[in-house]
Amino acid sequence: MYGLTGQYWSQRITIVASECIFLVFVYWFLFLNGNEIFHLPGGNLHRKILLFGFCLVIFVRMSFMVLYLLKRGVTWKETVTVSLAFALYYIGFSMLGAVRNIPLDWLDGIAVFLFLAGSVINTLAELLRDQWKKDEQHKGKLYTGGLFKYAVHINYFGDVVWVIGFALLTRNLWSGIIPIFLIIMFVFFNIPEHDRYLRDKYGEAFKEYEKKTKKLIPFIY
Incomplete structure (x- = not known):
């Protein structure tokens, strides 16, 4: 993956698009009672707000990185692994934190x-x-x-x-x-x-x- 030249826009857009999908899922799970589908506790609202705020910061930073700062090429293999990592950050952390009913x-x-x-x-x-x-x-x-x-x-x-x-x-x-x-x-x-x-x-x-x-x-x- 290091040393590749070219824009590789399909891969870059795929990464950002996957982030958007993860964000929509996280919002649904945190604020639209998505936890009830999985029969999980509701958790603490203020913690949920912070969790979603963290996801938004990641989205802005990573989209800026992928679309502007990253100058080298991006392979499809890297696209898949990066998207899976984002899934862990967005969905994994949000679901694990949303069920904790602990005040900030x-x-x-x-x-x-x-x-x-x-x-x-x-x-x-x-x-x-x-x-x-x-x-x-x-x-x-x-x-x-x-x-x-x-x-x-x-x-x-x-x-x-x-x-x-x-x-x-x-x-x-x-x-x-x-x-x-x-x-x-x-x-x-x-x-x-x-x-x-x-x-x-x-x-x-x-x-x-x-x-x-x-x-x-x-x-x-």
Whole structure:
């Protein structure tokens, strides 16, 4: 998937369209008594509102990413895996959180902070890189500035943080499986594959960069 050129609009539109379908389902489940079809408890209204708010933020950010910021091509295999991941975030988290009849408290404040912080880290890192790459003087050069000076895959770190925040908002232990799975995918699949591509493309420049920069978590790993 790395190194592909072209717009691949069919795949991009498919991803955004799947998000729209997931959003409609989540709204129905949270606010139109969709839980009754599954014979599940009604849960807490304020938590449901936050859950849907998180989904809306994801939709805006990810649609902007897929339709504008993402410059490389997108394969159909990636389209399917990304859509399935969104299904877990939108539908999985919403259903797990909607059945919890727990009033909002300080833990939910932490959840909101983590979700927003992770969202900002991910999107800001991508925006700064996009602006840098638009300069013709930087064509063919490796970007190591902005937030990427703190971790090679700081954008992935942002994803991990907001997903943890979303999982915490559900107040459901089963939600913990999703961020754990995401971290495993990043560490054992996405990062190694991306690093191989970057080494091939940038050579010594990337090798020097990765020697002095953490992989995923700033100052730690």
